[in-house]
Amino acid sequence: MGKILACRDVGFAYADRPVLRGVRLDVVPGRVSVLVGPSGSGKTTLLWILAGLIRPTTGRVLLCEFGDGSGAGRPFDARRERLGMVFQTPALWDHLTVEGHLALVSASSGLARTERRRRADRMLDRMRLASLRGRRPATLSGGERQRLAIARALVSEPDWLLLHEPLAHLDGPARADVFGLLRDALTGTRAGVLLATHNTAEALRLADEVAVLLGGVVAQAGDSEDVYRRPVSLAVAQTLGPAGELRGEAAGGVLTCGGTVILEGLARDLAGPRRLIVRPEDVTFRADPAGSARVVRSERVGGSRHLLVEVTGVRLWVQHPRACQAGTAGRLALAGRD
Amino acid sequence: MRATVEPTVTSSRSGTGFLGPAAEVLSVLALLPLVVALACSFSAAGADGGYAEWWGTSRGWLALGRTVRLAALAATVALVPAWVLVAAGAHLPRRWDGAVAWLACLPMLVPSSLLATAWIAALGREGAVTHAVQAVFGDVGLSVFSLPAAAMAMALRYWGLAALVLAQARRRLEAGWPAGRVFRLSRTSALVHLVLRPAIGPTAAAWLLVLLFAMNDHIIPGMFLISTYGTQVLIQYAALLDPNGAAALAAPMAAVGAVAVAAALWGGRRAWTGLDRSAAACPRARRVLSRVVAAAAIVAVLAISLAVPIAVLAHRAGSWRALGEAFAAARDQAWQTLLVSGAAGAVCMVLAAILASRWVQAARRGSRTAAPLVLLNLTVPPSLLGIGMIQLAETPVLAVVRDTPWPLVFGYVARFLPVATLMLYALWRRVPVEPVAAARVHGVSPWRTLRHVLWPKHRLTLLAAGLLGALLAATELEMSVLLVPPGASTLGVRLYTLIHTAPESVTSALALDILLLVGPAILLFGLLLALGPRRTVEGR
Numbered sequence: 001m002g003k004i005l006a007c008r009d010v011g012f013a014y015a016d017r018p019v020l021r022g023v024r025l026d027v028v029p030g031r032v033s034v035l036v037g038p039s040g041s042g043k044t045t046l047l048w049i050l051a052g053l054i055r056p057t058t059g060r061v062l063l064c065e066f067g068d069g070s071g072a073g074r075p076f077d078a079r080r081e082r083l084g085m086v087f088q089t090p091a092l093w094d095h096l097t098v099e100g101h102l103a104l105v106s107a108s109s110g111l112a113r114t115e116r117r118r119r120a121d122r123m124l125d126r127m128r129l130a131s132l133r134g135r136r137p138a139t140l141s142g143g144e145r146q147r148l149a150i151a152r153a154l155v156s157e158p159d160w161l162l163l164h165e166p167l168a169h170l171d172g173p174a175r176a177d178v179f180g181l182l183r184d185a186l187t188g189t190r191a192g193v194l195l196a197t198h199n200t201a202e203a204l205r206l207a208d209e210v211a212v213l214l215g216g217v218v219a220q221a222g223d224s225e226d227v228y229r230r231p232v233s234l235a236v237a238q239t240l241g242p243a244g245e246l247r248g249e250a251a252g253g254v255l256t257c258g259g260t261v262i263l264e265g266l267a268r269d270l271a272g273p274r275r276l277i278v279r280p281e282d283v284t285f286r287a288d289p290a291g292s293a294r295v296v297r298s299e300r301v302g303g304s305r306h307l308l309v310e311v312t313g314v315r316l317w318v319q320h321p322r323a324c325q326a327g328t329a330g331r332l333a334l335a336g337r338d
Numbered sequence: 339m340r341a342t343v344e345p346t347v348t349s350s351r352s353g354t355g356f357l358g359p360a361a362e363v364l365s366v367l368a369l370l371p372l373v374v375a376l377a378c379s380f381s382a383a384g385a386d387g388g389y390a391e392w393w394g395t396s397r398g399w400l401a402l403g404r405t406v407r408l409a410a411l412a413a414t415v416a417l418v419p420a421w422v423l424v425a426a427g428a429h430l431p432r433r434w435d436g437a438v439a440w441l442a443c444l445p446m447l448v449p450s451s452l453l454a455t456a457w458i459a460a461l462g463r464e465g466a467v468t469h470a471v472q473a474v475f476g477d478v479g480l481s482v483f484s485l486p487a488a489a490m491a492m493a494l495r496y497w498g499l500a501a502l503v504l505a506q507a508r509r510r511l512e513a514g515w516p517a518g519r520v521f522r523l524s525r526t527s528a529l530v531h532l533v534l535r536p537a538i539g540p541t542a543a544a545w546l547l548v549l550l551f552a553m554n555d556h557i558i559p560g561m562f563l564i565s566t567y568g569t570q571v572l573i574q575y576a577a578l579l580d581p582n583g584a585a586a587l588a589a590p591m592a593a594v595g596a597v598a599v600a601a602a603l604w605g606g607r608r609a610w611t612g613l614d615r616s617a618a619a620c621p622r623a624r625r626v627l628s629r630v631v632a633a634a635a636i637v638a639v640l641a642i643s644l645a646v647p648i649a650v651l652a653h654r655a656g657s658w659r660a661l662g663e664a665f666a667a668a669r670d671q672a673w674q675t676l677l678v679s680g681a682a683g684a685v686c687m688v689l690a691a692i693l694a695s696r697w698v699q700a701a702r703r704g705s706r707t708a709a710p711l712v713l714l715n716l717t718v719p720p721s722l723l724g725i726g727m728i729q730l731a732e733t734p735v736l737a738v739v740r741d742t743p744w745p746l747v748f749g750y751v752a753r754f755l756p757v758a759t760l761m762l763y764a765l766w767r768r769v770p771v772e773p774v775a776a777a778r779v780h781g782v783s784p785w786r787t788l789r790h791v792l793w794p795k796h797r798l799t800l801l802a803a804g805l806l807g808a809l810l811a812a813t814e815l816e817m818s819v820l821l822v823p824p825g826a827s828t829l830g831v832r833l834y835t836l837i838h839t840a841p842e843s844v845t846s847a848l849a850l851d852i853l854l855l856v857g858p859a860i861l862l863f864g865l866l867l868a869l870g871p872r873r874t875v876e877g878r
Binding site for chain 2: 014048051052053078079082083084085087088089091092093094095096104105107108109152153156162
């Protein structure tokens with residue numbers, strides 16, 4: 001495996017307002033890392049630092065050997081690396097045609113003219129922009145503009161690809177269309193990809209690794225499945241999707257709080273005080289007038305239902321096959337997972 | 339006020355790293371004539387008319403009083419057409435805003451000597467309008483040689499400035515009107531709280547700005563034989579050959595100007611903090627009748643401020659042949675005007691681009707820059723800059739440019755660099771940084787970024803800024819009368835010197851020649867202003 005792009009204790013402050021603090025993050029070639037976090041968590045700033053557009057106040061961005069956590073490596077100079085970026089706004093050059101965008105970027109790649117043209121044509125075909133090659137951005141639809149922004153980022157076959165909310169301004173079919181093209185483009189890529197977004201559903205469909213940025217700090221980073229299933233905190237869990245936290249005493253396969261059974265189906269050998277972070281698909285609800293949980297409301301999510309359930313003052317979402325009346329009592333049980 | 343901070347591009351990686359220090363040095367250099375003039379005003383050589391002579395006695399205070407009285411009256415009168423235009427503009431399609439503002443500013447883009455000549459022809463003792471009024475009302479003393487009429491003539495030169503400020507304020511006011519309707523405010527309540535109260539600050543700001551420009555106008559009052567501090571400065575310098583004394587009289591006016599601008603900025607701070615989206619989305623009245631009335635009001639105001647004086651000039655000139663003869667006699671001056679104003683415009687364009695980009699960069703980062711300091715040059719009396727420039731040309735370092743047009747060019751640049759800088763800053767502040775960042779990220783070299791990304795987007799705006807600098811230079815007189823080298827006068831100066839000696843037909847013809855010369859440039863500027871900002875900011 002080649003070099004990795006590594007942020008080592010990167011910090012940044014606007015005037016006296018710290019935005020990033022001690023960020024450690026690795027971007028690995030051939031893998032898609034997703035940076036998720038709410039608005040204002042520092043995603044934009046981190047991407048701009050990696051792109052070399054602003055300098056970190058503290059820490060360094062390095063190119064180092066995979067698995068080397070010593071902080072050794074050479075400084076990452078965005079000017080000298082082959083870098084591609086999709087900005088939050090398409091950031092297109094209004095006066096250039098679709099073809100002109102790709103020509104300007106690939107002209108700086110040092111390749112022969114014929115090769116540049118071949119790559120540009122291939123990218124236009126791939127992004128379904130070939131028939132629009134003579135058009136300017138003002139005459140393109142939102143989806144076409146975003147496809148052009150992606151094509152521009154990919155045309156020089158970059159080693160590092162930074163994607164900043166690439167679907168932010170799209171909705172409906174255009175969003176699904178561009179997402180499909182983006183997924184195809186990233187499949188099998190040799191580039192190290194960092195995608196910053198607050199849309200976790202799409203992020204998790206693309207991600208090999210996930211880093212959760214909260215308040216300028218990487219709260220958790222690692223394999224996407226691992227971070228989703230084993231979040232270190234409720235805040236991390238909620239960043240990646242709906243989640244609730246139940247605290248109580250585990251004994252005999254149930255979790256009790258103040259003598260009330262709040263969750264069933266735990267492993268029998270689990271004992272002592274426990275804090276469980278559960279997602280809607282982790283828990284089932286069974287109507288039972290003697291149960292401690294109460295349905296607050298029911299909402300349709302896609303083809304299924306989610307129930308907002310309250311138990312000993314804690315509210316959490318539970319996946320359920322059908323709607324339930326508000327106030328229905330019942331029991332919560334783990335759905336075959338701990 | 340704290341600056342907005344947002345991610346911006348580091349200068350050292352933009353390939354424009356040298357621009358930062360260059361802009362700071364440039365800002366200081368642009369202030370050099372002012373600093374030299376201020377130093378000159380304290381010189382002991384100015385015993386004939388130094389600070390003690392002017393301000394230790396009543397002479398300076400009387401001149402200041404007369405100046406403020408004239409300028410205050412002019413500023414008050416200017417508010418009337420400005421508000422008419424702005425109120426009427428609310429009924430017109432928004433795309434007309436730019437054109438209407440440009441028309442309102444037209445009188446400021448023609449030489450003051452031309453306008454003064456026109457008003458003398460119209461409202462002088464033998465003026466066409468004066469005779470018409472006398473025929474109807476008898477001798478009511480209506481003449482530009484009287485204070486009220488002179489103030490009106492000055493107001494009709496500078497009212498566009500007030501219109502620009504108030505137009506910004508109106509957009510903010512419009513934002514509040516729909517809310518007033520939704521919440522069913524009474525007419526009185528809506529008028530007081532949504533119209534009058536928010537309008538006080540911008541109106542005061544508009545008044546102060548017109549006051550400042552009217553105070554710093556040395557030419558029109560002089561041609562109307564009204565003694566202001568400006569006319570005294572010119573007399574002190576040109577007739578009494580006492581630059582130090584002239585500087586001592588003009589220098590305190592720089593402080594007055596700074597105070598006026600500070601007060602205007604404070605009063606109108608809500609008016610120029612940018613337009614919010616709710617205001618932009620505000621629907622407008624679409625009734626045909628209100629549009630017709632609005633258009634008629636605008637045409638009437640423009641007719642009084644421009645068409646009447648020009649028509650009178652045309653009447654006095656008599657024929658096209660007279661225009662040709664006047665131009666033939668002034669061909670050298672016309673050529674000289676084109677050369678010096680063209681050079682000044684080109685230099686203004688380049689330097690303003692450097693200063694504005696630095697200013698925008700600093701504003702985005704929340705850091706400090708000296709670039710806004712150049713605005714001082716616009717607020718101080720132009721004669722002060724002229725005197726400073728003459729003193730600079732007297733130094734051994736600049737001996738090579740002495741008795742050449744270059745001090746005049748440098749003087750124009752110092753004076754009008756703030757206008758071009760402010761124009762570019764206002765536009766570039768709204769341009770997103772991402773397209774340039776995208777070029778950098780994707781490895782486009784600084785030269786190619788300049789050639790393929792920046793220049794196509796900004797060229798019309800830059801040309802507009804340069805043309806504006808050239809236009810203002812071509813129509814400037816206060817510094818020109820001090821700085822023109824021997825044997826190389828400009829058209830404006832020629833008209834100014836002929837006004838009391840040559841026949842009216844000759845001066846009228848020459849004034850129209852000037853208008854024919856600067857007219858196409860004004861039209862081109864309007865065109866660039868219509869196309870440039872749209873391409874720069876919206877990318878169309």
